[in-house]
Amino acid sequence: MRVFQGKAGDMVALTNILPPLRKMKSRRLRTRLQALILLAAVPSALSIVYFGIDSYQVEVDRNSAETRRITSQLVATQHGLIADTESFLRKLSLSEAVQDPTDQKCGAFLPQVLQLSHIYQNLGAPRWDGELLCNALPLREPVNVSDRPYFRRAMDKEVFSVGTFQTDRATGLTSVNFAHPIIPEGQKDPIGAVVAVLGLDWWSTHLMRETLPEGAVATITDRESRIVAVHPPDPTALGQSLVGHGRLAGGTVVSDGAVVEGEDGVRRVVSRRILFEDGEGQPIQVSLGLPVEEALKQARMTVFWRLLALCSLVAIFSGLALRMLEKQVLQPLGALNRAIQGFEKGKVDEQLFDQKGARISDFENISNSFRRMSHARLTAETLEAERRRQLQALLQAxxxxxxxxxxxxxxxxxxxxxxxxxxxxxxxxxxxxxxxxxxxxxxxxxxxxxxxxxxxxxxxxxxxxxxxxxxxxxxxxxxxxxxxxxxxxxxxxxxxEVKRAREKILLQARTDFLTRLPNRASLTAETEAASFAARELGQALVLMFVDLDGLKKVNDRMGHATGDGLLKLVAQRLRSCLSDTDFVARHAGDEFVILLRGETALERADKVSQRVLNTMQRPFEIGGEKISIAASIGIAHSPTDASTPQALLSAADQAMYLAKGEGGGRIRYYTPEIGNRNAHRLRMLDDLHRALEFDEFDLHYQPIINLQTGQVVLAEALLRWNHPEFGLLTPDRFLPFAEEAGLMVELGDTGLRRACRDLTDFRDRFGTGFQICVNHSPTELSAREHGHGLDWARYIKENTPHDASILIEITEAALLDPTPFTLASLKAFRESGIEVALDDFGAGYSSLIYFLNNEFDYLKIDREFAQNAPESVRATGLCETILGLSQRLGSKAIAEGIEREAQLRFFQQRGCTLGQGFLFSKALSKDDFMALPQKIELVTA
Missing domain, CATH: 3.30.450.20 (PAS domain)
Structure with a gap:
């Protein structure tokens, strides 16, 4: 019983001792942990302070080095100036005029030299005893410089010498004098010296020209440390002692490379260098002070912020550690205490004890997490600092x-x-x-x-x-x-510069290069703006489409350079016809567009258009030649004729085409009928392209017979269009549209290929001498000049027998004003053995010059003459004349349009060889033509 009681007493005693022990250990653990954290932070703090001091010293050293570099640069610059003076005086001492300072030539020569120099205040040449007898400036009283150290040094040592800062007795200015001995050729001793005087303002001016950092202070001092030049300029400092120059030295003499604080509160690194030694060997110094306040301030702030960051981290870490101590150490101790108390009562809570005890291992995890966090943060700060440096460098660049x-x-x-x-x-x-x-x-x-x-x-x-x-x-x-x-x-x-370039590009993009008028892009923008303004104000907008008549002929006859000059003159005349509120632009080629704006636009349309028409009809003079053209003008106005700018331009264009189709030189207003006609024209233009693609064209042939025998000897090939909707169309129904669409060459080539292909069948039917006559229009000749389409002479030679089987028929219009290409084409036909017929002879501008320059195998008498003979005396006389002309020229005559027997007998009686017309047959398809007899029965003469 005592044993048990003894054990129980020990347990009670242990229970009574544990709580105070736990509190004591808690306090000691907290203290030790805090001391450990502070101890761990001390090296970091010392490192921060050390590196802060080091960076402080680095900045001082860097600025000291920069100060010494700039000071050395200043000294080098000044040395260069002194070297220039030495070279100048050496050359001057060799001049003949100063070889004898007592000579009057010397006194006349030095003023001239002084005028040529902007550096020196005075030039002189004292003789060997110091008497200044030769001087650039007039002397108010005799001057002797023998007491000057620089002069004595130049004379005694026979070297270039630099004086100290002094009051020059000749000029009365505070200056530095330079001397070089004068030793004539053949002599050993100097007879004198040449002296140059530099004023203090010269030194100050050169010092101010140096590019120094902002806040820098620089001085040049004499042997007695007096300031003779200063930067920034300070007139009050000149002549003062450097010791009293507060901005640089703070009132004291300091050593080279020292950091001093001036009276202006700015700390500077000071550097001194000897510029040169005067005649007595005393130094002339350059002093420079560069501000380092910002760099030192930055170093101090860096130390401050780093210490602050360290303290923050220590505080955070200490708090976390103490909290961790509370949760991971002290709370498990409490759990142990409760377990002991439970054990005293015979109960043990193992689960609670294990949970609390297990948390002790979390301390290591928290430590690792903090370590990772701190590393990530330092890395992020380093990257951020680098990013800031890169950004700063980018901004500077x-x-x-x-x-x-x-x-x-x-x-x-x-x-x-x-x-x-x-x-x-x-x-x-x-x-x-x-x-x-x-x-x-x-x-x-x-x-x-x-x-x-x-x-x-x-x-x-x-x-x-x-x-x-x-x-x-x-x-x-x-x-x-x-x-x-x-x-x-x-x-x-x-x-x-960018804006001017942009405006220039915009101007060029909206201006026609040749005429300097607004171009099509500018016209579009102006028309849209004017149309909008007219709608807003309820006014009419008039648009005139002007097309020049005859410009192509000018280009063909006189060259494109003349045509370009004509367009420039046209642009000037158009401007003169308009008011300031109107607008004119070059649309394309020989097309111009005029806009009439304002309340009276519709009322002015007639007068302005007539004025334009009249001014275009006046001859133009280019290169000494007078050129006459005309203009076709189409007029439309909104909102009556069109509601949009594009529709308005189209309406005026359609009216212009009507004026041009009526012969040109006319004014036409747009009407709905013109619109309908133009719609048909546009459809025909589209259909023509489709027709060529799907081969909708065919040849019909009208026979040409021998009027004496009735033999079918020729066939004129006539193009027909099998239109899917309008049926079979004759050339007069579609050739104008083909010419407008530029398809004449394609149509001509189509007809030639078909004729060459059909020739074999016709010769089998009508004999080997049978020929096919193929029309060749002037439009085709002009287009082929620029390399378009087939070479007819070569194609016929390669695809037909070589016996003039294909006959080329051209009209008088092709010879009215023939180009070199037209004449060359006719020559090529003749050289290839291809016969040529002149169509519609007598109906155009017939000229005997045609026959002087060209040979024609056939003359086709125009149908108007044939149909009026023999009833009309005039027609009869003309036909007889043409027949006589063809016989004398060796050409065969073909009478067109024979429709009555009286006409047939007329031409038979007058010996006309060939004829064609409805009396014999109309134009037939190939199959129908093949069904014709080889001879047609004729009435006898």
């Missing part, structure tokens, strides 16, 4: 100007690609609002786009114009938000 703005538009930072494009000096931008800088017009655009930017929260772009230095400059601005802040970036680009 861009040729644009950009501003970083606060939410209210205050300029926080800027970068100007060209400071000449800024409204004011750059340093005046910072801290000011954009709205306080821009002029009224540009400000209104800025505020409107800022409002749009805030409403949409998207980047906005606009263009504006500023007058800078009396020059108008166009800019493009783009405003965009900076992600992650309430700041904005405004990027500005000079687009003046």
């Amino acid at each position: 861009l040729p644009d100007t950009y501003f970083r703005l606060s939410n209210d538009g205050t300029i926080l930072e800027y970068k100007a690609s060209n400071e000449q494009e800024l409204l004011m000096p750059p340093e005046m931008f910072l801290g000011r609002r954009v709205a306080d800088i821009l002029p009224v017009d540009a400000l209104s655009l800025y505020e409107a786009n800022v409002k749009r930017f805030r409403e949409t929260n998207e980047a906005v772009t606009w263009e504006y114009q500023l007058e800078i230095n009396a020059v108008q400059i166009d800019f493009e601005a783009r405003l965009q938000a900076i992600p992650g802040s309430n700041e904005m970036v405004l990027v500005v680009r000079n687009i003046s």
Whole structure:
């Protein structure tokens, strides 16, 4: 019983001791954990401080090196200037005029040299004893420079010498004197020296020309440390001691490479270099101070933010560790305490104990998670820093100007690609609002786009114009938000050149190169705008379509250069016919379009169109030649004739075609009948292309017989169109449309191929001497000149017997004004053995010159003469004349249009060889022609 009681007492004692022990361990664990965290943070903090100090020193060293580099550059530049002076004086000492300073030539020569130099204040040539007898400037009193160290050094050591800063006795200016000994050829000792005087303003001017960083201070001091030149310019500092120049030295003399704080509160790295030594060997120094405040401030801020970040991480980690201690260590201890208490009562909660105890292993997982998180964060910070550096480099490389703005538009930072494009000096931008800088017009655009930017929260772009230095400059601005802040970036680009190029391209795109009138693109835009305005105002819009009559003939006869010159003159005349409110453009080729606008447009249409017609009929003079043309004008107006700009142009075009079809030189207004006719024309044009594709054309043949024997010896091939809707069409029904569509060559080639193919069958039926006559129109000849279609002479030679089986028939119109190609084609036919017939002789502009220059195998007497003979005395006389002419020229005559027996007897009696007409047969299909007898019975003469 005592044993049990003893054990129970021990258990009770243990239970009473555990809670205080747990609290004590809890406090000690917390303290130790906190101490461990702080201890772990100390190396990091020391590293941050160390590297901060190191980066601080690196910035100081970098700026020191930069200061020494620039100082050395300044010294090198000044040395170059001194070297130039030495070279100048050496050459001057060799001049004959200064070889004897006592000679009057010297006194006349040096002023001339001084006038040629913009560097030196004075030039002189003292002799060996220092007396200045030769001087560029007049001397107010005698001057002796023998006491000057620079002169003595030049004379004694016979070298180029530089003096200290002094008051020049000849000019009265504070200056630096340079001397070079004068040693005439053949002598050993100098007889004097040539001296150049440089004023202090020369040194200051060259110092100011040096490109120094912003905030830099530079001085040149003499042997007594007095300032003789300073940058930035400070007239009050000249002559003062460098020790008193507060911006550079802060009132003290400092060593080279030291960092000092000037009286202006700016810390600078100071560097000194000896520029040269004067005549007494005393140094003349260059001093330079570069500001390092920003670099040092950045280094301090870097240390501060890194320490702050470390403290934050320590605090976070400490909290997590203490919480982890609470959950993963102290709570399991509590569970153990409760388990002991339960065990005392005979109960043990194993499940609760295991759950609490299992959590102890989670500490390692949390540590690993924190480690991964910290690594990811540091990586992200490194990438972000790199991205910022790349972005900064990109912004610096861009040729644009950009501003970083606060939410209210205050300029926080800027970068100007060209400071000449800024409204004011750059340093005046910072801290000011954009709205306080821009002029009224540009400000209104800025505020409107800022409002749009805030409403949409998207980047906005606009263009504006500023007058800078009396020059108008166009800019493009783009405003965009900076992600992650309430700041904005405004990027500005000079687009003046781009805009001028764009306007030039637009002008060229809308202007006809030849006439300088607006072209078709400009016409389209102008017609649409004028049509809209006319509808809004309830006014009429008149459109005139002007087509020149005869321009093609001018091009053919006189060349395209003359035709181009004619078009330029036409454009000038058209402008002179119109008022300021009207518009004229070149539509295409020889087509022009005029727009009449305003309330009186419809009333003015008659007068303006007649004025245009009259001015086109007046002769044009080009290259000493007078050229006459005419014009066909079609007129339409909206809204009566058309409701859209395209329809209006089409209506005027249709009216113009009517005027041109009536012979040209006319004015026609659009009517519905013209529209219907044009619709038919357009259909026929479309159908012609389809007809060629589907081979809807065929040849009909009209026999030509021997009027003495009745033998069928020839057949004239006549083209027919088997139209699917209109039936069989004769040439007069479709050839005008074919000519307009440019299909005459294709139709002619179709007829020639068919005739060559049918020739064999006809010869089998009517004999080997049978011939087919194929028409060759002037339009075809003109088109073939440009390489279109078949070479008829070659094709006939290759596809028919070589015995003049195919006869080529041309009209007088082809010879009215023949081109070299026309004459060459006739010659090619003759050389290939192909016979040629002149059609409709006597009905056109018959000229005996035709026969002087060309040979014709057949003359076809026009049907009008044949049908009026023998009743008409005049027709009879003309027919007899043509028959006599053909006999004398060795040509065969063919009488066309014989429809009555009296006509047949008339031509038989007068010895006409051949004839054709309805008296014998109309034009027949090939099959019907093959059914004709070889001889047709004729009435006897």
